[in-house]
Amino acid sequence: MSVVIDRTKAPSNRSIDNRRRFIKRHLEFIKQTLKEKISDKKIKGLVGTTEIILPVNDLVEPSFVYSSEFPVNNLIVPTKKDLIPGDIIEVPPQLKGQGKGNSPGENQFEELVINLDKKEFMDLIFEGWELPNRIKLSCIGDDNLKYERAGYSIAGSPSNLNIKQTMVNSIGRRIALQKQYKEKIEELSKIVPNDEKEINYYKSKLNNILYIDEIDLRYNYRELKPQPIAKAVVFFLMDVSASVGAYQRELSHKFFYLLHLFLTSQYDKVDVVFIRHTDTAEEVGIKDFFDATLSGSTCLIPALELTRDIIKDRYPTDQWNIYIVETTDGELLDETSEEVYNFIVNDLFPLCQYFIYTEVVGLGDRYIAEENGLSALHNYLYEINEDHKLAIGNLSDVNEIYPWCKALFDNEGDY
Amino acid sequence: MSYLFTGADWNVSLIDKMWKSVEKSAKKFGWDFYQPQIEIITAEQMIDNYTYTGLPIMYPHWSFGKEFIRTKNSYDRGRSGLAYEMIINTDPAICYLLENNSAATQILVLAHAAIGHASFFKSNYLFKEWTDAKNITAYLQWASDYILECEEKYGVLEVEETLDACHSLQNYAIDPYKRPLPLSEKQIEQRSITAQELIQQSKNLLYDNLLSTQKFNKSIKVREDNILNYIAINSKTLKPYQRVICSIIENIAQYLYPQGLTKVSNEGWAVFCEKHILLDLYDDNLITEGTLLECLALRSGVTYQSSCTQVYPATRHYSRMVRFNPHYRSINPYTLGGSIYSDIERICKNPTDEDREYLPGLIGKDWKEATWDAMVNYKDSDFILQFLSPKIIREFGLVNISPIKMNSKINWAVQMTSDDDDQYCIDSSIDNYKEIKKTLSNQYSRENYVPEMYVIKYKDTIKNKELTLEYNALQGRPLDEILYGRTLGYIEKLWGEHVECVLAPDIEIDDDLS
Numbered sequence: 024m025s026v027v028i029d030r031t032k033a034p035s036n037r038s039i040d041n042r043r044r045f046i047k048r049h050l051e052f053i054k055q056t057l058k059e060k061i062s063d064k065k066i067k068g069l070v071g072t073t074e075i076i077l078p079v080n081d082l083v084e085p086s087f088v089y090s091s092e093f094p095v096n097n098l099i100v101p102t103k104k105d106l107i108p109g110d111i112i113e114v115p116p117q118l119k120g121q122g123k124g125n126s127p128g129e130n131q132f133e134e135l136v137i138n139l140d141k142k143e144f145m146d147l148i149f150e151g152w153e154l155p156n157r158i159k160l161s162c163i164g165d166d167n168l169k170y171e172r173a174g175y176s177i178a179g180s181p182s183n184l185n186i187k188q189t190m191v192n193s194i195g196r197r198i199a200l201q202k203q204y205k206e207k208i209e210e211l212s213k214i215v216p217n218d219e220k221e222i223n224y225y226k227s228k229l230n231n232i233l234y235i236d237e238i239d240l241r242y243n244y245r246e247l248k249p250q251p252i253a254k255a256v257v258f259f260l261m262d263v264s265a266s267v268g269a270y271q272r273e274l275s276h277k278f279f280y281l282l283h284l285f286l287t288s289q290y291d292k293v294d295v296v297f298i299r300h301t302d303t304a305e306e307v308g309i310k311d312f313f314d315a316t317l318s319g320s321t322c323l324i325p326a327l328e329l330t331r332d333i334i335k336d337r338y339p340t341d342q343w344n345i346y347i348v349e350t351t352d353g354e355l356l357d358e359t360s361e362e363v364y365n366f367i368v369n370d371l372f373p374l375c376q377y378f379i380y381t382e383v384v385g386l387g388d389r390y391i392a393e394e395n396g397l398s399a400l401h402n403y404l405y406e407i408n409e410d411h412k413l414a415i416g417n418l419s420d421v422n423e424i425y426p427w428c429k430a431l432f433d434n435e436g437d438y
Numbered sequence: 439m440s441y442l443f444t445g446a447d448w449n450v451s452l453i454d455k456m457w458k459s460v461e462k463s464a465k466k467f468g469w470d471f472y473q474p475q476i477e478i479i480t481a482e483q484m485i486d487n488y489t490y491t492g493l494p495i496m497y498p499h500w501s502f503g504k505e506f507i508r509t510k511n512s513y514d515r516g517r518s519g520l521a522y523e524m525i526i527n528t529d530p531a532i533c534y535l536l537e538n539n540s541a542a543t544q545i546l547v548l549a550h551a552a553i554g555h556a557s558f559f560k561s562n563y564l565f566k567e568w569t570d571a572k573n574i575t576a577y578l579q580w581a582s583d584y585i586l587e588c589e590e591k592y593g594v595l596e597v598e599e600t601l602d603a604c605h606s607l608q609n610y611a612i613d614p615y616k617r618p619l620p621l622s623e624k625q626i627e628q629r630s631i632t633a634q635e636l637i638q639q640s641k642n643l644l645y646d647n648l649l650s651t652q653k654f655n656k657s658i659k660v661r662e663d664n665i666l667n668y669i670a671i672n673s674k675t676l677k678p679y680q681r682v683i684c685s686i687i688e689n690i691a692q693y694l695y696p697q698g699l700t701k702v703s704n705e706g707w708a709v710f711c712e713k714h715i716l717l718d719l720y721d722d723n724l725i726t727e728g729t730l731l732e733c734l735a736l737r738s739g740v741t742y743q744s745s746c747t748q749v750y751p752a753t754r755h756y757s758r759m760v761r762f763n764p765h766y767r768s769i770n771p772y773t774l775g776g777s778i779y780s781d782i783e784r785i786c787k788n789p790t791d792e793d794r795e796y797l798p799g800l801i802g803k804d805w806k807e808a809t810w811d812a813m814v815n816y817k818d819s820d821f822i823l824q825f826l827s828p829k830i831i832r833e834f835g836l837v838n839i840s841p842i843k844m845n846s847k848i849n850w851a852v853q854m855t856s857d858d859d860d861q862y863c864i865d866s867s868i869d870n871y872k873e874i875k876k877t878l879s880n881q882y883s884r885e886n887y888v889p890e891m892y893v894i895k896y897k898d899t900i901k902n903k904e905l906t907l908e909y910n911a912l913q914g915r916p917l918d919e920i921l922y923g924r925t926l927g928y929i930e931k932l933w934g935e936h937v938e939c940v941l942a943p944d945i946e947i948d949d950d951l952s
Contacts, residue, residue: 026530027453027476030483031537037486038506045503048598084501085924086606087889090916096840099878100746101769104835112747112760112839135504136511 075137145288170245179242188241204229255344256294262351264301264321271383275350300326320356345375353398360403384419446540456545463718464553471557472531495578497585523547527559529571542732549715554708564696581686603928604687609888610665611691662893675934699817706775707813741773823879828871885912910942
């Protein structure tokens with residue numbers, strides 16, 4: 024009468040929904056903690072499972088409880104029978120803060136640690152971020168075509184035979200054809216004596232109905248259809264000249280790293296082109312981009328020229344959405360601000376969707392700096408800029424990286 | 439008679455055989471229990487079940503997510519193990535076995551849970567009165583579906599906030615002095631309809647005006663312990679679905695009410711049963727000596743009791759010192775309960791003179807009847823008050839300690855202790871044993887962990903327009919202020935208006951903590 028059931032193979036995910044609700048409930052706090060973590064120095068180690076520590080006080084569901092500071096009179100406790108009346112049990116000073124000094128054996132709440140896996144982590148930091156102005160959906164060329172299912176056809180290759188449809192048709196045909204013979208046979212059987220010959224004639228007719236006929240066959244049909252896609256390429260331009268000090272370089276590294284993380288986690292098909300420049304520019308791989316150091320002076324135009332050339336070479340503008348991100352300290356040596364601006368407006372704006380100029384502000388001495396601590400280039404661009412395609416910002420501290428990125432990409436922002 | 443099994447391996451059909459033998463053995467002792475539905479689960483599923491506090495199914499809520507995360511973390515880091523068993527108070531009783539228990543553990547679990555706990559659930563008076571084992575699963579399924587429906591209709595946030603507020607009143611959702619209402623969905627629908635009628639009534643302005651001009655005789659005060667019910671029926675702002683949610687929480691609280699009051703007796707009874715069944719199976723040569731030893735080793739781990747204090751005896755350089763043991767948590771209910779039941783058996787079989795003086799009611803009774811009676815008719819506080827013998831007090835070395843102020847520090851003083859020579863003295867003027875028994879019994883009564891808070895109603899009012907809470911402080915103990923404030927906030931949210939909270943007359947809160 025007892026029942027033994029093996030549930031080990033059943034899915035054990037009853038609590039996944041509740042866990043999700045818990046995270047949703049405390050979303051604000053979790054996001055805040057994540058932002059603080061990103062500003063930390065160890066940004067490169069962030070990917071993987073992340074631990075969030077929540078203080079339990081906020082999580083306790085309230086109800087009427089006795090104050091834990093009030094010690095209880097007359098507590099009965101078990102001992103090893105080695106006490107005598109009048110013994111004083113001392114409370115060591117270091118235990119007092121933990122609540123042990125008040126009543127023995129009380130529970131201590133620990134902090135609650137949540138482990139976010141990579142996907143949750145990315146989703147939370149990059150929530151709502153999008154590459155802006157993605158309007159180019161183009162579909163020219165052979166690699167944009169894809170086969171899509173488009174119903175059934177009566178002819179095709181045997182591998183495309185759709186058995187279900189074929190059988191449905193054959194059943195229908197057989198029912199229709201059998202009907203007349205069956206009726207006849209029934210009619211004839213009622214007449215006594217039976218006309219054997221006639222009945223057998225009709226029975227043989229019945230048996231000769233084909234199980235599957237050629238007109239039943241159906242094949243799956245696929246059509247070539249063009250796919251509208253939105254391809255994007257992002258150019259990372261980093262100034263690695265001598266004037267960019269270690270602190271500034273770190274800022275721009277972190278900025279690009281965060282951007283790269285965003286792009287690779289949220290989009291499948293974004294190309295990233297790494298260009299580092301001093302007074303000459305070269306395209307490099309990702310490792311060289313983040314690791315190597317160079318020396319030279321600062322010139323923007325060579326880098327911009329290289330960008331333009333690469334775009335013309337490899338990324339035709341009718342198929343690609345193009346974004347350009349530049350970090351520099353703005354200390355131009357050979358060029359003037361006007362030249363840079365004109366180049367950007369004339370040569371690059373027609374090609375790209377969005378141009379982001381980020382100035383990394385350093386500590387210590389700067390060769391060309393205006394009163395507000397930013398370079399002449401920055402101030403010039405800032406004043407003259409009317410186009411919403413050009414975004415101008417500056418970073419002077421690690422904590423500003425995340426808000427700046429958010430301002431750029433959060434689709435609720437103004438930019 | 440061949441052994442049921444000899445190794446550690448088992449399969450589903452062996453579990454079935456084990457159960458049949460265990461059941462036969464239990465019937466020999468005359469024990470009655472719910473038939474079990476034995477389910478084999480993984481460790482992850484056990485963690486899932488933990489968070490539902492022993493209910494077969496629950497509505498979704500973030501607090502269960504929090505419990506799940508905490509339990510899982512604790513388990514993953516090896517900070518806590520999982521219980522070997524879990525059994526639900528339903529008919530048939532759902533009994534969970536972990537898949538990586540050994541065969542000996544499984545048979546121990548079957549004896550402990552499927553006989554011990556299941557018989558307690560079926561026969562103990564509190565469970566019989568307050569829980570409906572047959573219908574609880576269907577009811578909870580309905581409740582869970584209802585709440586999901588409400589989430590769709592009224593939004594997740596609103597329903598979640600209602601649930602949060604109701605959770606804060608979970609301890610005040612029953613009336614311990616009245617007979618509980620039977621579980622039935624129709625009743626809930628009916629109550630929600632009654633509530634709607636009340637809403638209609640309250641919208642009658644003339645009626646309102648009439649009431650406000652009348653003078654009430656406030657001298658007849660009546661108390662209502664079921665605060666949640668009072669709010670659900672009388673609040674003017676709650677929507678009908680919220681009142682239904684309140685009644686769901688009430689019914690769940692009702693179901694859970696006996697469990698907090700019978701921990702010692704329940705676990706003790708299960709420990710007691712498993713011992714007898716194991717020995718009986720061993721006598722019938724159904725389990726090997728190895729199995730028996732393994733089970734006994736497990737038992738001793740479960741019933742381990744640490745001492746509350748550590749004594750450092752005097753040496754040449756230091757005087758005698760007594761400190762708290764940092765590993766002590768509380769009195770282990772398995773140990774205490776099991777010892778009391780075993781003691782009852784001993785007294786029935788071989789009473790000493792001391793037993794004749796302290797527990798005369800047990801002398802000469804049949805031990806099976808006496809232990810069954812102790813299990814059926816008592817809750818923890820009464821159980822201890824009735825059956826805690828001086829022998830057990832000595833065994834546990836129970837002492838009474840109280841905080842005292844010394845040089846602006848708070849330390850603890852040992853006030854009374856049990857005699858530790860085994861000789862029994864008739865002539866002691868202060869009967870320590872009785873005092874200790876009484877004090878310990880009070881520790882297990884409900885007021886010790888649920889502060890006594892209730893609504894004051896005035897008998898003459900036709901309907902209840904205001905909500906005043908009264909706090910009857912036990913020993914003048916104050917409430918935790920922060921949590922008090924937050925709970926009151928939730929109550930006001932449900933009630934819709936300001937809520938007063940006063941102290942019961944003649945009560946003083948002891949604020950002198952430093």
